[in-house]
Structure formats: C-alpha cells, structure tokens
Amino acid sequence: MDIDAQGLPLSLWSDQVSHRGLVPRPGPVFGNYPLRDLPLRSTSPTVAWVQSVLAAPAKPSAKQDKALLAQIQLAEKKWTALSPREFEERLANLRVRLSVSGFLPDLVAEAFGVISVQVKRHVGFSLHDVQKQAAWWMLGNRLVEMATGEGKTLTVLLTAATAALAGVPVHVMTANDYLARRDALQLKPIYESLGLSVAWVMGTSTTPERQKAYQQNVVHVTAREVAFDHLRDRAARAALDTPSIVLRGLCMAIVDEADSILIDEACTPLILSRQVSAREADQRYRLALFLARQLVKGRDFSLPGNGVIRLADEGSALLATLTKSLEGPWKLKRYREEQVCLALAALHCFQRDKDYLVRDEGIHIVDGNTGRLAVGRVWSRGLHQMVAIKEGLAPEAENETLTETTYQSFFPRYHALAGLSGTVFEGRTELMSVFGLPVVRVPLRLPSRREVRATQVLNTADEKWREVVRRAHAEAQAGRAVLIGTDKVADSDALSRAFEAAGVAHQLLNARQDEASGEAEQAVIAAAGLPGAITVATHMAGRGTDIHLGPEVLQRGGLHVINTNLNPSRRIDRQLYGRAARQGMPGSCECVLSWEDEAIRPTLAAGWQALAWRVGTQMLQSRRLAVWLCRGAQQQKEDASRHQRWSMLVNERLMARQLALAGRQDWD
Numbered sequence: 001m002d003i004d005a006q007g008l009p010l011s012l013w014s015d016q017v018s019h020r021g022l023v024p025r026p027g028p029v030f031g032n033y034p035l036r037d038l039p040l041r042s043t044s045p046t047v048a049w050v051q052s053v054l055a056a057p058a059k060p061s062a063k064q065d066k067a068l069l070a071q072i073q074l075a076e077k078k079w080t081a082l083s084p085r086e087f088e089e090r091l092a093n094l095r096v097r098l099s100v101s102g103f104l105p106d107l108v109a110e111a112f113g114v115i116s117v118q119v120k121r122h123v124g125f126s127l128h129d130v131q132k133q134a135a136w137w138m139l140g141n142r143l144v145e146m147a148t149g150e151g152k153t154l155t156v157l158l159t160a161a162t163a164a165l166a167g168v169p170v171h172v173m174t175a176n177d178y179l180a181r182r183d184a185l186q187l188k189p190i191y192e193s194l195g196l197s198v199a200w201v202m203g204t205s206t207t208p209e210r211q212k213a214y215q216q217n218v219v220h221v222t223a224r225e226v227a228f229d230h231l232r233d234r235a236a237r238a239a240l241d242t243p244s245i246v247l248r249g250l251c252m253a254i255v256d257e258a259d260s261i262l263i264d265e266a267c268t269p270l271i272l273s274r275q276v277s278a279r280e281a282d283q284r285y286r287l288a289l290f291l292a293r294q295l296v297k298g299r300d301f302s303l304p305g306n307g308v309i310r311l312a313d314e315g316s317a318l319l320a321t322l323t324k325s326l327e328g329p330w331k332l333k334r335y336r337e338e339q340v341c342l343a344l345a346a347l348h349c350f351q352r353d354k355d356y357l358v359r360d361e362g363i364h365i366v367d368g369n370t371g372r373l374a375v376g377r378v379w380s381r382g383l384h385q386m387v388a389i390k391e392g393l394a395p396e397a398e399n400e401t402l403t404e405t406t407y408q409s410f411f412p413r414y415h416a417l418a419g420l421s422g423t424v425f426e427g428r429t430e431l432m433s434v435f436g437l438p439v440v441r442v443p444l445r446l447p448s449r450r451e452v453r454a455t456q457v458l459n460t461a462d463e464k465w466r467e468v469v470r471r472a473h474a475e476a477q478a479g480r481a482v483l484i485g486t487d488k489v490a491d492s493d494a495l496s497r498a499f500e501a502a503g504v505a506h507q508l509l510n511a512r513q514d515e516a517s518g519e520a521e522q523a524v525i526a527a528a529g530l531p532g533a534i535t536v537a538t539h540m541a542g543r544g545t546d547i548h549l550g551p552e553v554l555q556r557g558g559l560h561v562i563n564t565n566l567n568p569s570r571r572i573d574r575q576l577y578g579r580a581a582r583q584g585m586p587g588s589c590e591c592v593l594s595w596e597d598e599a600i601r602p603t604l605a606a607g608w609q610a611l612a613w614r615v616g617t618q619m620l621q622s623r624r625l626a627v628w629l630c631r632g633a634q635q636q637k638e639d640a641s642r643h644q645r646w647s648m649l650v651n652e653r654l655m656a657r658q659l660a661l662a663g664r665q666d667w668d
Contacts, residue, residue: 022102023168023416026248034249035413043650052436057140075113098166103139111162118193134442135159138418145441148422149582164217173223173255177202184220210246231272250414258419263427266408267648281398285385292343307349309341346386353490366511371539373511423574446584453590455627464594465498476532479556484536485576487565492538510538558587566599568637
C-alpha cells in the first residue's frame with residue numbers, strides 16, 4: 001500500500017480530495033511544491049464576479065453557526081476533563097481524522113475545543129464566540145471583517161492551528177517583520193502544547209534560516225517575504241537548483257489586514273532582479289530627463305491621476321524631432337516614449353517626503369499604504385535612478401528583471417486563502433471578482449459607543465493645521481488621549497511644526513524615524529493612550545499594536561481621533577477611526593480638511609472651488625456641501641483605482657497566456 005508523508009494511504013487522500021475538497025499538502029499526491037493553477041475568469045469584472053459567486057462556498061447559516069458553537073462548548077468540557085495521557089491520545093486521533101476527512105463541522109468543533117482550552121491555560125481567559133465564528137468562516141476560504149480590538153490575533157490562531165493539525169502548512173501574513181516575530185513568540189507555547197511547531201521569517205533571514213522556518217507547521221511572515229521567496233523558488237526551479245528552494249508550496253495563507261494587501265497593495269510590482277553593469281545607463285537616464293523637461297504639461301502631456309502619464313500627439317511629434325539626430329534605440333518610437341514617460345513620472349508624479357525620502361545619499365521609498373520605509377525596495381525600469389538624478393544624487397546600478405508578479409496574481413496560487421480585517425467589507429465586490437473570496441461580517445461583541453463628529457473643511461492648509469492643533473490641545477487638556485492621522489510624511493512634519501509653534505507637547509511617528517526596531521514604534525503607540533497624550537502618525541493601519549487606555553482616559557471620554565486628509569478610500573478612513581471606541585469603550589472621531597488638500601484640489605474646477613469656498617464659509621448648509629464634494633472626490637479616486645487594478649490584472653493574464661503560447665510558460 002502506498003502511503004504519504006503523514007503515514008496515510010494515498011488512496012484515501014485522492015478519494016477524499018476529490019470528494020471533500022481537502023487542502024493539498026506536500027507529498028506524493030500533490031508533489032513537493034503544491035500550488036494552484038490560476039482560475040480562468042472573464043476579462044469583464046462583472047462577469048468575473050458572477051463566475052466567482054457561483055464557485056464560492058456558501059456561508060453557514062445562523063442555525064449551523066449556533067450548532068457549532070454549542071459543539072465547541074461541549075468539546076471544551078471534554079478536553080478539560082482528560083488526563084495528560086488521554087489528552088495526548090485524543091489529540092493524535094484528532095490529527096489523523098482531520099488529515100483524512102478535512103474541516104468537517106464536528107472535527108472543527110473538536111479542534112476549536114482543544115485550542116480554546118490551551119489558550120485559557122496559557123493566556124488566562126476564554127475565547128469569545130465571535131472569534132470562534134470568524135475562525136470557522138475563514139476555514140471555508142472567506143475574508144472576515146472583524147472590528148479592531150475584537151481579538152484578531154487569537155482568531156488567526158484558531159484558524160491556523162486547526163489547519164496545521166490537519167497537516168497543512170500554513171503561512172500567516174502579518175504587517176511587518178516585528179509583528180511576525182512577536183506573534184510567533186507569543187503564540188509559540190500554545191502551538192507547542194498542541195504538538196505543532198511555529199517559526200517566523202524576516203527580511204534579514206538567510207536562505208538556510210528560511211528553509212528551516214518553512215518546514216514548520218505554521219510560519220508567521222510578511223506577504224512580501226513569501227512572495228519573493230516564491231519568485232526565488234521559481235527561478236531556482238527553472239535553473240534546476242533544487243537546494244536553493246525554501247518553500248513547501250502554497251497550501252494555505254491567512255492574511256491579516258487583508259484589504260491593505262489584497263486591495264491597496266494588490267498591484268505593487270514584486271520584481272526579482274539582479275544587478276548589472278550601469279555603463280551607458282547613467283547617460284540614458286539623464287538624456288530621458290533632459291527630453292522630459294522640454295515637454296510642456298497640458299500641451300505635450302497630461303497627468304490623469306494615479307501616476308499615469310498620457311503623451312499627446314504634440315508631445316510625440318516633439319520627441320521625434322528632438323531625437324532625430326540620436327542613434328540606437330532612440331530612433332524607435334515606443335522606446336523613446338517609454339523612457340521619457342518614466343522621466344516625466346519621476347519629475348511630476350513622485351514627490352519627495354511623500355513617495356520617498358532622501359537619506360544617506362540615496363532614495364528610500366515610502367510605502368504608500370503603511371507610511372513606512374520600504375526597506376530594500378526599488379522602482380524598476382530606471383525610474384529609481386531617474387528620481388535620484390532629479391534629486392542631484394548619483395544613480396544606483398541598474399537591475400535586470402529575472403521574474404515578477406503582483407499580489408493579485410500571487411495569492412490566487414494558494415489552494416486555501418483566508419483573511420481578516422476591520423475594514424474589508426467595502427471591497428467585497430472587487431475581492432470576489434479578483435480572488436473569488438466571499439466577505440462576511442462578524443457582529444460586534446459589545447455595542448459601539450463611538451461618537452462621529454461632523455467633517456469640517458477650511459479654506460487653507462495653514463488654517464487646517466491651526467484648527468487641528470486647537471482641537472487636539474483642548475481634548476488633551478480635558479484628560480483624553482488624541483491620535484491624529486496623516487497620509488504622508490510632509491503633512492506630519494507640517495503638523496508637528498504647528499504643534500511646536502503653539503508650544504504643545506506631542507509625539508511623532510512617521511517614516512523618518514528608524515523603524516528597523518519595531519519595539520521603538522510600539523513604545524510610541526503604547527504611550528499614545530496616556531492622559532493628555534497627543535500622537536501624530538502617518539498611516540496607523542496595520543501597525544499591529546493596540547492603544548491601551550487607562551481608567552482615567554476612559555472616564556474622560558476615551559481616545560479622540562482626528563483625520564487630516566481625504567484618503568483614497570473611505571475604507572482607509574474607517575481603519576483610522578477604528579482606533580477609537582473599541583470593545584464597547586467610549587471614544588470619538590472627526591475629520592478636518594482644507595480646500596488646498598491635494599486629494600480635493602484636482603477634482604474641483606476653479607469655478608466650483610470658488611463657489612464651494614464661499615458657500616462653505618458663509619451658509620448654514622456649508623458643511624453638507626463640503627462633505628458632498630469631498631465624498632465625490634473620494635469616490636472618483638476609488639473608481640479610478642479599482643479600474644486601474646482590474647486593467648493591470650487583465651494585462652497580466654493576457655501576458656501569461658502569450659508566454660504560454662510561445663512556449664515560455666512558468667514552471668508552476
């Protein structure tokens with residue numbers, strides 16, 4: 001009889017996989033590197049959504065959820081009553097049954113029961129029903145919206161440990177290296193009490209360290225590290241370099257802050273490259289920038305938004321004239337226009353202290369979704385070098401692309417994919433169309449006590465900063481803690497200077513600070529809950545640490561959150577507001593904007609802006625009109641971003657098909 005690596009008959013595996021949909025795992029049946037073929041879906045987002053809905057699992061009914069919770073409660077009592085020897089025997093039996101039969105409700109209840117018991121033994125408190133419910137839904141390949149502060153870390157533990165007990169390698173995606181290491185260390189005693197191993201992978205991990213980590217049952221790691229490890233494995237497999245492979249395939253992933261990764265960062269290019277000789281590259285970059293500076297905005301090119309450069313016929317003709325005497329590839333229309341469009345992007349689309357910082361004679365990218373420095377990341381196709389030349393720096397050596405992907409092409413490769421976030425519901429249509437993942441909401445454990453104050457739009461940015469300082473200082477003097485969110489480093493610096501000018505003490509958290517040590521960041525956030533504390537932070541979403549409030553702050557009204565910019569999506573606004581009034585605590589939030597804000601100004605014609613300005617300052621209906629205009633601008637950005645992501649996905653799939661027809665299909 002043939003058996004797999006877990007000692008189970010292969011006939012059982014093949015039969016159960018085909019009939020019960022078990023999650024594949026490394027072994028003789030699925031190979032040493034199981035991963036899923038990309039699903040074939042329509043290029044129309046609407047049709048793709050219909051296709052995904054028809055293929056998606058149905059959400060358990062309320063009756064089924066109630067029955068499962070009752071089974072879990074009964075299982076907890078049984079596990080608690082066992083002797084150590086009986087416990088080990090029953091646990092071993094459960095692992096075999098899960099491996100053979102998969103995530104059947106009675107087996108999931110049994111697994112949740114033993115995990116809940118071990119959590120109580122090691123942490124000292126019981127898991128809530130909402131956590132068990134969310135974990136049960138995630139085991140069925142779903143995304144769950146779970147409010148901030150409801151216990152997402154232990155919810156992920158329930159899901160990951162149950163899958164690992166079934167023999168499935170699990171990748172738990174966290175926001176950054178610090179959180180990957182912290183969560184793995186904190187949860188390690190619980191995992192080990194279940195007979196499971198856990199590890200973490202960081203950006204500094206070596207190849208041997210990665211190979212060892214990925215051999216464990218559960219690995220805590222950032223999405224970026226796993227994606228690049230997969231790209232390196234792809235290159236190693238193509239070169240028949242088996243010893244360099246680190247992963248065991250893409251079996252199951254659980255994504256924390258799922259909307260940030262699967263929506264906001266979905267199109268971020270993940271490029272595996274190698275450094276090559278620069279030689280003539282520097283001259284090419286400088287020539288492209290010189291040519292770009294000859295073009296006039298509005299006549300020769302336009303900037304529709306989202307980093308897009310649109311070259312007009314006049315600009316194309318002018319480039320042809322300017323490069324008439326040049327030799328080599330500059331005679332090719334497509335080449336010269338691509339190079340010059342990159343130079344135009346470097347000059348007009350990428351801004352210092354927003355998209356990048358200049359430090360240590362180099363260009364350091366700021367992650368637009370987290371506000372952190374994207375350590376080790378560079379822009380491709382010469383863009384990074386052009387930005388450096390624009391800033392008067394020597395460009396780095398050029399890189400040659402070996403292979404590349406994006407998250408929206410990478411994550412569908414997982415046989416099982418789930419995730420959770422506090423603000424994923426707004427993106428449910430897109431997530432269903434792209435990833436085939438249903439989105440479900442977990443009810444709040446306690447009613448929300450958040451006070452949402454009216455949005456105010458002021459005339460100028462200076463007025464906005466003064467108003468934010470005034471409001472924050474007033475709340476802090478009342479004994480509350482105040483958190484102020486900005487979307488870029490330059491804004492946080494401007495606000496910090498306004499606080500200093502007013503003589504108001506505050507803390508600043510942005511990409512200028514050394515975030516190599518996550519402990520330093522967490523210390524700043526931990527102090528943000530003290531009475532009278534004012535914290536200015538760039539992109540609070542995904543920082544992974546709660547702002548703990550003392551009794552005195554709660555008595556005075558809890559945390560007050562001030563949003564100072566119109567984010568690209570209302571979902572991102574909710575991420576910031578979700579820091580206040582968690583778990584039934586008191587709290588409040590408000591939004592203070594100005595007509596000079598970058599997110600609002602381009603969407604308003606000069607006449608409308610002048611009208612809105614007058615009405616917004618003189619009439620009683622001003623606030624409603626201002627909010628209406630701002631939400632309209634926000635909706636435009638959301639629609640444009642969604643359309644851009646879908647277009648990129650379609651282009652990626654078409655390119656993959658062309659490569660396959662040309663005989664250059666990837667090994668996976």
